Amino acid sequence: MKKIVLFLCFLSASLLIRAASPQSKKPAILVFSKTQGFRHSAIGVGKLAIMKLGKENGFLVDTTENAAYFTPEVLKKYAAVVFLSTTGNILDAAQKASFEKYIQSGGGFVGVHAATDTEYGWPWYGNLVGAYFVSHPAQQEATLNVVDRGNISTKHLPEVWKRKDEWYNFKNINKDLKVLITIDEKSYTGGINGDFHPMAWYHNYDGGRSWYTELGHTEASYTDENYLKHLLGGIQYAIHKK
Template sequence: MKAKKSFNILHLSLVFIILLSVTNSVSAMQSNKVLVFSKTKGFKHKSIPAGIAAIKKLALENNFIADTTTNAEFFTESNLKQYKTVIFLSPTGDILNDTQQKAFEKYIKTGGGFVGIHSATDCEFDWEWYGNLVGAYFSAHPKQQNAILNVVDKNHLSTKNLPKEWKRFDEWYNFKWMAPNLNVLITIDETSYDAGPKKMGANHPMAWYHDFDGGRSFNTALGHTDESYEEPLFLEHLLGGIKYAMGLKK
């Protein structure tokens, strides 16, 4: 009888531990939410659905939740509070009105995170604060082609697993303006491809991060193609940037 009672107590204890573990896991996911925003008012990248699917998969595999929208009405102070990071996935054009811009500024100033992917530098050209947040403004790009990237900082979550010299295919952006004091992670070797008439020369960043106005900002110009979002190294790069923006250390 005592043996049966001890077994029941052990069984109940194991059930309790499992339920507690599941509850804690769900709670952690709910507190680690990101918002993927992909509104376009100009060119619309065909790779946006692939990018959304990839980020959702990364979220599932790494214990966070990814909500997605193209609706700028999500940008209110009360709604943004639930997210650790807002990800601008290949947006273009003027995508937020004045009220939405102020809500997003408040979100960053109270410690929020930002991730820009590919054409995040090709929107909101008249919003100076956003330009400083994302870190650059797009000018032009040549045809899609292979090029060699140089990983100049391997101490960041987004680059620690990348090769020092990284050859890959993408659409390579040139920038007409860049913010000062960016922490550059990756540059592109313009001698390895045809950078076009608006080439930038030896100093041509392609990914960077910085603390800005109370929050954290990471931007990668990579990610034009569908294939990018199936590429293990690019996904590791992207995940590391998201984790940094969320305030995670590993």
């Protein structure tokens, strides 16, 4: 028993030392993956991949599906919040107000894939994420055009990027978006947005930074080096690392 007590004391001391170490000065992000609609199987591997990106690139990562995290006291600890394939109505009125204040105070937002299939009745969020999901065809290979390679999230990508994923059609596309990637609807079947069909974008919004990628439905995305660098760049943009 004494050995157990000593071990617990040592563990507690170690945690306190780590909390007070320079590592605790690293920026932190919150990965939020609550779903009230369709749940993507890639959420689990997506969390692990983002945690690995954080470990390798100097930022801390917390993950949760608990909307109670959305209070001013908790959110202020994070440089950015990632909505990882969230779906449906996931925040109550007080939590929405807290998140709005967080962004207005300079917080960062990263939306991944189904973040656009979230909170259709909250116009502020629709403008933040940049568009709302309408529909998608079957998963298939398509041609992406990287129209802005000056951004930290796209500078490593080829101008023409062919990959397989689930391709969303959108409505209520924010006209102020700075588009990074578009999809060529002639390269696959099922697109309805026409010649201008954005797939990834960023913008300043209501005091904060917002970055979104439609890519990331498939579990294979989270072992794809090009995609992971794309996602990492989006996080780095959101936490003001550029």
